Amino acid sequence: MKGKRLFGLVNLCALFYAPMVFAQYYHPVAVSGFTQDVIANGIGNASSSTTASVDAVDYAYVSKDFQTTATSPALTYGLPVSGQFMSVVGTTPGLTYQLASYNSSNALKLNAVADSGTLTFNTPTAAFNLYFLATGGSGSGVVSAVVNFTDGTNQTFTSLSVGDWYDQANFAIQGIGRIKITTNALEDGGGTNPRIYQIPLAISSANQSKTVQSITFSKTSGTGFVNIFGVSANRFTTCLAPTAVTASAVTVSSATLGWTAPATVPTNYDIYYTSSTVAPNGSTSPTVSGVTGLTTNITSGISPMTKYHVWIRSNCGGSVGEWAYGTTFTTPCSTFTVPYTENFDTTSAGSTSNTNAPMCWSYLETSGFTGYGYVVNSNSNSPTNSYYLYNSSASTGNQLLVSPQTTALSDGTKRVRFYAKGSTNYTLQVGTLTNPSDPSTFVSFNTTTITGTHTQYTVNIPSGGGSYLAFRHNLGGTYRAIYLDDITVESMPSCLEATALATSGVTANSATLSWTAPINVPANGYEYAYTTTNSAPTGSGTANAGTSVTISLPSPSTTYYLWVRSKCTTTDLSAWTGIAVTTKAINDECSAPTIITPGGSFATNPVIGTTVGASSTTDATATHSCQNTGYNDTWYSVVVPASGNISIETQSVSGSSVSDTVLGVYSGSCGSLTQIGCDDDSSSDGNFSLVTLTGQTPGATLLIGVWNYSSSTSGQFKVSAYDASLLSTSDVVAAKKEGKVYPNPFSDIINISEFKDVKTVKVTDVAGRTLKTIENPTKEISLGSLNPGLYLITMYFKDGSQNTVKAIKK
Incomplete structure (x- = not known):
């Protein structure tokens, strides 16, 4: 079976860039002339470490060291604290930028058309090409650039597009997050936005040997705020470096470098390699010097599972050329020994077009599989990342997260502990692979049924399997997402966990x-x-x-x-x-509630209590539950009358409209309440909730919780309590006259029970607006003109009583 194996940061083999025809002498340029600080950093409010926003609505970039307070969680995204990073533009491998200090102005900001500013080189530099780093806030912008040389001449560039900081092409860095300066609210870290873009300035051959003094930028059109952050140069040199640098025979501790000599062969070559992305400069000491051939083997300081960047320069008989970016390579993973843990937090988030995995792990799928597997910045058990397996429309095939090769994984003494979540009854297989590139070699030894919350599972690894552990999406249906986190592979302990x-x-x-x-x-x-x-x-x-x-x-x-x-x-x-x-919240059980004194008669004293505002927070889990578990609640207490019979009811305040109230009645003391009554307004006993209790202990105090669990309504309700045994005859008759409607939900026609006793029917929406009034209704009422939604249908009976029910039009 043919499989596809995609590696986190490239695994088990070296990563090569295509050979470059010309050497590239990429170096960041130190400049001055920035006008605003648009990068929040350090500890404190974002407004205290910035002077302006990137856009028109108070958003700025954020440094990875930003914290609102010293105890705030550390960010896993953001601009590098050092301000230095390597561009991801594929045509300029090795191009590095250095941002200005986050504690001072770090952007040249051009808001309006005709705004201009100049970035001056601290050290005038000759260049084959220049590149500047910029973004547009609240839209894109267009700028011109005038490169000023020290001899008084210049070269002008026009119609340079600077894209909005979201979703545009040619970005040098992405997924760095942003922050609302006025509220400290963080957004979009670890994904694909926001971005900063790389824009080239190709210096003409006649000007390449001239030293650049400054660049003047002017905004010429566009609605976006233009922010310019830095400049890098492909420096000019006459002592040319070699080209087509490659790395081969890469092992866990060595690699062989090779290259093609320039047209004028130099005396010898210097090589510098590092796991950092910081480019060397003229004062940097070579790692290897004086190489006279076209290859060399490097071993000093090489470690497994590490990505290295290589620069090379020529020595031309007494003059030394510029460092040229050569290539990059990654040393393979060594075989892991237990215990080891993976929480995905140090791996950048992937995407549907960038499936990935942590270093030495891999994502493996059957050829043509429609799903995805990658690291996501969400749904984690521990902050902040997890691993996402999504099968999309695939109902057959293999989709696996594969571990590093592990010593003696299947000797019968190892186990794996991990957290997983999905939806109830989704299943996940755990097994081993003998070939990490072939999904057909997967053998399952456990099928785990997962739930909608992260739960830890412990699986013993039997003897006789492969040396690669794998987690396989067990499909069972299409479009199913499974999340994994905090995986630990270890020896079985002598004392087992609960x-x-x-x-x-x-x-x-x-x-x-x-x-x-x-x-x-x-x-x-x-x-x-x-x-x-x-x-x-x-x-x-x-x-x-x-x-x-x-x-x-x-x-x-x-x-x-x-x-x-x-x-x-x-x-x-x-x-x-x-x-x-x-x-539980203290007011779930024993805060000082409003005291309600029961009335003697519902008819003569229908509402006794305090008017309270309906909550605007949705909590649909309150439906039919009446539980004291911390909804946006209002609490009351009431003393049971001498009869031992009591009714508690919620009612709408005149002129307002409220739906979806829930009433729970409890007995007991703080910390040990027992529910003794429960109702919500979907019942047919009136417009709101009603609980009637008999046989209660006279003088006992009951606690009443009232919730409004819909955000679609507003208004007020009142709570009443009365002695149920003292209802008058008219009260009893009125209470029996409910007037039901059916079917509910309905399409165009709704039927009314007891229609012969109904004088008028009024239809209102949940905001209290009367939409239709029907006098002397028949059994069937046509409501086809109403839009789909929730309506209140009030029936006014001939004896003067009335009843309101809710109905839903489909």
């Missing part, structure tokens, strides 16, 4: 943790602990003999991580395994 951790009985200050004992039950029980970060405890825990424990937690509305480990002997303990839990 599994299937779960939480229950969560209150504002406690939670119950339970687990399943391992196959070999630990002789000395377990230890448990909690932390406030997703990091295992570093010290001892509290002993516990059984497989569950209630843990006291300090604060409400706080996420804690609960941990347990097996204790086989006093010194032989398993690794910690953990699960997250969030304690």
Whole structure:
């Protein structure tokens, strides 16, 4: 079977650029003349480390060292802290830029047409070509550039397009993120935007030997704000360097370099190689010097799994030429030994057009497979990256994430622990490969059923398999996404971990943790602990003999991580395994609620209580649940009357419209509430929720939670409580007269029950606007003129009562 193996940062073989016909002497140029600081950096508000935004709406670039506060998470994206990076434009391999300090002006900013500015070279430089680094904010712009030489002449370039910082071509760097200066909100880090672009200035042959003094830029058209960040040069030299530099016979500790001599053969050559992207300059010492032939073997300082950049220059009988960028190569991976871990956080995000994997790992698929596999900056178990397997329309074939070659992986003493998520009942296979380039050599030894949240799985690796571990998307349906994170390959411990951790009985200050004992039950029980970060405890825990424990937690509305480990002997303990839990908000259970005094009669005192605003936050999980789990809630307390019978109801305030209220009634004390009543307004007992309870303890205090879980409505509701045993006869009659509508949802026609008793029907939208009024209705009402959506249908009965129900038009 033919397969495709794509390597993270190029794996197991060297990476070669196509030979270059002419040597390229790329070097960043130090310049002055920047006018604004548009790069947020360091610790503090973005507004304190910038003087202007890149665009018209307060967004700036961000350095990788930016933090709002000293405790803010470190960024995994951003412009390099050093300000130095190598361009990714394929036609200029090795071209390096150096940005100005992030603590001072670092951009020449041209906002309006006719704005201009000059970047002056600190050291005048002769060049075959110049390149400048720029971007457009809030749109693209067009500039002209005048290259000024020290002899007083110049060369003019016109119609130079500077693309908007999103989605344009010829970018030198991308995925560096941006920040809203006014709010510190970060956006788009680690992906393909925003970008900075590389724009060439080809110096004419007549001017190449002249030294450049400065470049004057002018904005000539376009709506975008032009930002110019730096200049690099392909320096002019008469002592030409060799061309067609190659790297061959690359091993974990050596490589052979070869090249083609220039037309005028020099006395000898100097070579400089480094894993850094910083280009050498005239004062840089060669790694290898005085090479007289056209090849040389390099061994000093070469390490496995490392990418090296090579520069070369000629010595021309007493004069030394410029360093020319030669090539790059990557040393192969050595065979891994356990334990090792991969969390994907140090690998740049890939894409559908750039499938990738971490160094020494690989993405492998059957030829023609329609899905993708790459690192993503989302859906991680631990910040910030995870690995994404998506099968798209593929229903057959192989799609795998493959590990490095591992020593004695399948000797029966190894295991793998990993986190995975997808959707409920998606499956993932774990197995081994004998050939990392051939998906047909995959043999599965485990099929794991995953859920919609990241869960840790532990799989023992049986003996007799291959030396490459692989995770295979088990398909089972099209368009299924699976995420992997925090993979650890290790030897099986003598003391095994607890599994299937779960939480229950969560209150504002406690939670119950339970687990399943391992196959070999630990002789000395377990230890448990909690932390406030997703990091295992570093010290001892509290002993516990059984497989569950209630843990006291300090604060409400706080996420804690609960941990347990097996204790086989006093010194032989398993690794910690953990699960997250969030304690309930204090107002879920025992804040000071508004007190409602029950009225004696619903008819004579229909609304007793406080007017409250409807929440504007959607929480659809409240539907039918009435649970006290931290929705945007309002709480009340009520004392049960002497009869022991009580009704609690929500009602619309006159002139407003609210839908989707949920009512939950609880008894008990703070931290141990028990739900005794629940209703939401989809029931047929009125416009809003109604709970009637009988046989309650007179004088007992009940806690009432009210939620509005729809963001599509606004307005107010009131809460009433009354003694259900004191309803008048008219109240009882009115309560029985419900007036139902069907079908619901409906298309064009809706039917009304009890229509002979109905005097008027009024149809309103959720904003309270009356759309249709029907006097003396028949059983069928035509509502075909209404748009699809939610409507309130109010029936006014001949006895003076009324009832409102919700109906949905399809």
